[in-house]
Amino acid sequence: MDTRWLQDFITLSEVRNFTRAAEARNLSQAAFSRRIQSLENWVGARLIDRSAFPTQLTEAGERFRDAAIELVNQLAEARAGIAGVPAQNQLRLATSYALATTHLPKWWRAWTDGKLLSCSLQTGNVHDTVSAFTSGAADFLICFHQLAQPLPLDPARYDCLTLGRELIRPYAARALIARTGLDLPGTAARPVPLLMYSANVYFARLIDAAIEAAAEPLHGVRVFEAEMSDVLGDMAAQELGVAWLADSALQRLAAADLAPLPNRGWDIEVSILAFKDRADSRASVAALWERMRTAAQPA
Structure with a gap:
């Protein structure tokens, strides 16, 4: 088997x-x-x-x-024990690369302050992380979420916390905006160069839904696609077009001198949610969840 x-x-x-x-x-x-x-x-x-x-x-x-x-x-517990970590203290967390490199470090420091815990981190796209979580290969799932694109998680089985909120906005190089007046939605004569997420990325579905629901049509040309926001941000920094980026991603792109486009009608607000299986009764899982709850924003 x-x-x-x-x-x-x-x-x-x-x-x-x-x-x-x-x-x-x-x-x-x-x-x-x-x-x-x-x-x-x-x-x-x-x-x-x-x-x-x-x-x-x-x-x-x-x-x-x-x-x-x-x-x-x-x-999973047997593997942790062989690695020398007590199973009751070994935690497994699944999240996206974007959250792992922006919010997670400061959250983890606050959640584990004064408590000795060991964490195994899994990063990936929404499919990978949700699969790891629902299959029991991860104790916690932390992910972006918007009601327009719900995750396939049963609220009767999983506890959920709102850890924060984030804006995903169209960004471009500040120099490009100043030089060309670049903004959305563009025109048929001057379509906007778009740096977009690959179809399997959760952000891609959010952006596509926002474009479809917009009050005016978007005139753009997809000039580049990638899975990672860092790649799209670097492309935008080279004045190659417009990329939708979470505001927190700008922490890692501070030297890129990017700016949000003037038209705020294309901003997308998302929540950052944490999930835990209610059936998991381990003390270390319950303790970390309580610390996460204390720091969480009201839903």
Whole structure:
């Protein structure tokens, strides 16, 4: 039995959709389905009711789900113990690279002040981090969130805190704005050069939704795409176009001399949320969650 099958199954049991679960696990739907079938063959029972929509677990699947989560957690604790870290103090956190390099360091210092904890950090895109969290490979998930693009997380299963809020704004080189009067939405005669996120990035969906909902059409040309905001920020600093960046990203791009565009109608407000599985009763998890709650903003 491949332990990855357990994480596949847990992810599917959470999102209840083969296509979305396959995307979260970075697999083709055909490969994902084969792995679920392999797990069912190993268990000796049908775990998924494929006739239902949305996808449902069978009675055997519901029973096996708890066992799968427990097995994944036990494996993680065993690995931590072999590494010399007491399992009860080993915490696993999944978040995006952007949050890991901006907010997380100061938050972690405040949350763990005076308490000896060990943390294993996993960074990735939304699919990767949500998958790690829902499969039991991470104790906490910290992510950007907006109601227009909700995450596939069951509020009955997961506790949630609002850690902060952030503006994602279109930025360009200050010199370019001053020299050309660059602003959105642009015109058909002078389309704006756009530095955009790759389609699999959460910010890409937020920006696309904002463009579709805008009061006026955007006239732009996608001149560059990338997954990481640092790359897009560096491109904007070279006067190559406009990039939507979280305000906190400017901390790492301080020397770039970027400025938000004058038209504020294209700003996007997002929340920064933290999630924890309510079923996780470890003292170290509960203690850190309480510290996070104390520092959290009201929802």
